Amino acid sequence: MDYRPSRMAVVAKCAEAFIREFFDQNPLSHVGLVTIKDGISHRLTEIGGSPESQINALMGKLECSGDSSLQNALELVNGYLNQIPSYGHKEVLFLYSALNTCDPGDIMETIEKCKKSKVRCSVIGLAAEIFICKHLCEETGGSYTVALDESHFKELLLEHAPPPPAIAEYAAANLIKMGFPQRGAEDLISICSCHKKIKSGAEGYICPRCKVNVCELPTECRTCGLTLVSSPHLARSYHHLFPVAPFDEVTFKLGQKGGQNCFGCQQSLINTGGQSNIHVRCPKCNHHFCFDCDIYIHESLHNCPGCESQRSSSR
Amino acid sequence: MTSAHSKLYSDDVSLVVVVVDTNPFFWAGAALPFADFLSHVLHFVNSLLLLSNLNHVVIIAAGVSSCAYVFDSGNAGASGAADVAETLGKASRKMEEFIKQDARETASNGTVADGGAASLFSGALSLALCYIQRIFRSGTRHPQPRILCLQGSPDGPEQYVAVMNSIFSAQRSMVPIDTCIVGTQDSAFLQQASYITGGVYMKPQELSGLFQYLAAVFATDLHSRTFLRLPKTLGVDFRASCFCHKKTIDMGYVCSVCLSIFCKYHKKCSTCGIAYAEHFP
Secondary structure, three states: OOOOOOHHHHHHHHHHHHHHHHHHHOOOOOEEEEEEEOOEEEEEEEEEOOHHHHHHHHHOOOOOOOOOOHHHHHHHHHHHHOOOOOOOOEEEEEEEOOOOOOOOOOHHHHHHHHHHOOEEEEEEEOOOOOHHHHHHHHHHOOOEEEOOOHHHHHHHHHOOOOOOOOOOOOOOOOEEEEEOOEEOOOOOEEEEOOOOOEEEHHHOEEOOOOOOEEOOOOEEOOOOOOEEOOHHHHHOOHHHHOOOOOOEEEEOOOOOOOOOEOOOOOOEOOOOOOOOOEEEEOOOOOOEEOHHHHHHHHHHHOOOHHHHOOOOOOO | OOOOOOOOEEEEEEEEEEEEEOOHHHHHOOOOOHHHHHHHHHHHHHHHHHHOOOOEEEEEEEOOOOEEEEEEHHHOOOOOOOOHHHHHHHHHHHHHHHHHHHHHHHHHOOOOOOOOOOOOHHHHHHHHHHHHHHHHOOOOOEEEEEEEEEEOOOOOHHHHHHHHHHHHHHHHOOOOEEEEEOOOOOOHHHHHHHHHHOOOEEOOOOHHHHHHHHHHHHOOOOOHHHHOOOOOOOOOOOOEEOOOOOOEEOEEEEEOOOOOEEOOOOOEOOOOOOEOOOOOO
């Protein structure tokens, strides 16, 4: 019934899967890890834009001991998140297994402070529902869920990966100056600014403003503070701007466009197994697809192959 | 990026989806005639099928006004894989039909006029990925899929978002996209595709020896690639182009709401229409 081999191991493994999924869905975001032990909150990793450093910390030895203090964690996190510029969305996710919280002061004040700084706090509990967590989530607009078992816990955790809808007043829109570095020349030897190690230019990127060598993207240049990204990072979010229209369900008719095969995967659309012959059709290009292609197109590919295979006048 | 090692795949069985560029505007002015090019490709397809009788090859043609499946070795019938002449004949005939059909559609569609027109590469790539998903659904023991693109026409900037979506989907499903450029200019889209998905990007110098390049570089399955030294591309250009002038920039301004890129500071975003709060110098 309880988490095997230990709650800590299960939480660390699910957190690793969450971090990978999170960076997949939010390529320009930053994540940091904080632990609560013996009533004190420690920073496990710095807030960073790449998953590797976070995952390395999770794979290390994590020990549990002592009481947990929700207030200390909130104070620490508030301190870090106050440095984030106004266009960023601030969120805290607690993975909470304790049944109480031992705080040095008034936790209600801390919750008010979080609410004022617009930090959205969510909690996933592993034990039972606690009033203070529920109150925290309700006040700050987060979600509180309690996991029933390991697979349910993973499901609840992955639900937090896609970005929540943002309220317009909370995040002011800004034009952010960013750099798009190129890979350095092969024969250039320099010291990378993140690890202070000697690297050949071809393995790193050169900041366009201060010409310093950085190892990975996205990152912030340590010398001049310019945010450095590559165009694929921004392109990862473009499918939200140009979504694929939902397909209509239709039944098979003789002589329909494309014959009796799915346009995407060439599978036959006629089921001889007695199931009703419904499949889907794109309302823009009128090509017919099977249900599996429909799911793949809308969840992962974000392109309709039919619309892309046509040269319409809007191109 | 590591190759797709998994205990579910049989080690050296591959599914190769070949995306062939059949843009008539490009082939009219190309150094290698299309018929010779097609014979190089079909011989390469045959050699892939001869490497293992479980190998599966699919050819998708990317035309100027349409894309379609031209050949599927899975449909060839019981003796199909062994009958070389039959395979060649079938594929050539289907390709000819497709080109005629594509030419008819281009003629009736008035929007395509100039010689710099791009082929519908994003459509062909999306079809390839849908087919690969079908193979993934077919059971636990299935071939390792990869995509080989034979591209000659220039990149169409209007296809940027669609091509990037396909690249990320391929990356998630761990499908490498290999590229062999048969034209004169490099393709920025395909360089990025091969880099992000862990495939091989190559531009051969002698097109009359195309079969040799294909057989030496692109014929090996993914498992064997770990033992080979394949051509590496240096200098993938990851710079973005600004939305206002379409010129490549290395420092620009990004809208925090819709992520559109501009080269100069504007008071309002032209893509999402939002007005900006603070003014930066």
